[in-house]
Amino acid sequence: MKTKYLLPSRLRILGWILVLICTPLGVWYLAAENSFPFHLVINIPWPFEGNNEMLPIKDGLLYLSIVDEVLALGALFGFFVVGFTKQLIEDERIALLRLEALQWGIYANYLLLALSVIFVHGPSFITVITYNMFTPLIIFVLRFYWLLFISPAMEAKRERSLV
Known part of the structure; x- marks a missing residue:
């Protein structure tokens, strides 16, 4: 089967x-708040005068920690590559499983988004929306690999027990 828009399978290991x-480090970063042991800071020249308590400015430089951005981009790129790389045998069954898993990811994402709109208010809503951008890819990858590897083994075991 000729596939369009899928990445080469050799990228899956990356x-x-x-x-x-990135995923465990990102969760650790979020849980550790300000005590995360790794720091990645960039310095940006800050030409504006005055002291701003919201921004970490010292000696005309703005100090920004980009650990969370690097970890989030790494996790997003990783889940994207894992979900959209070709399988060794890419046939109609795999395409159907991929479509079903992607559909599950979107359904779950919008269900969680609707529940968030109903039950979460205030500043914590932005945090929930930030986490919500990861849910389609995570659920898609989990469901796709569940259908691909675990579900057939369980089905075969069930058929053997019926005989």
């Missing part, structure tokens, strides 16, 4: 490495 490194 995707899994990014997922397995």
Whole structure:
């Protein structure tokens, strides 16, 4: 089967490495608040005068920590690559599983978004929306690999037990 718009399968290992490194570190970063042991800071010249308590400005430089951005981009790119790389045998069954898993991811994302709109208010809503951008890819990847690897093994075990 000729596939369009799928990445080469050799990139999948890079995707899994990014997922397995960036996702736990991102969760740790969010849980640790200000005590995360790794720091990645960029300095941007800040030409404006005056002291702003919201921005970390010192000696005319704006100090920005970009650890969260790097970890989020790594996790997003990793999940994207894992979900959209070709399988070794890319046939109609795989395409159908991929479509079903993607549909599940979108349904779950909008369900969680609707629940967030109903039950979450105030500044924490922005945090929930930030997490919500990861849910389609995460659910898609989990559901796709569940259907691809675990579900057929469970089905075969169930058929053997019926005989």
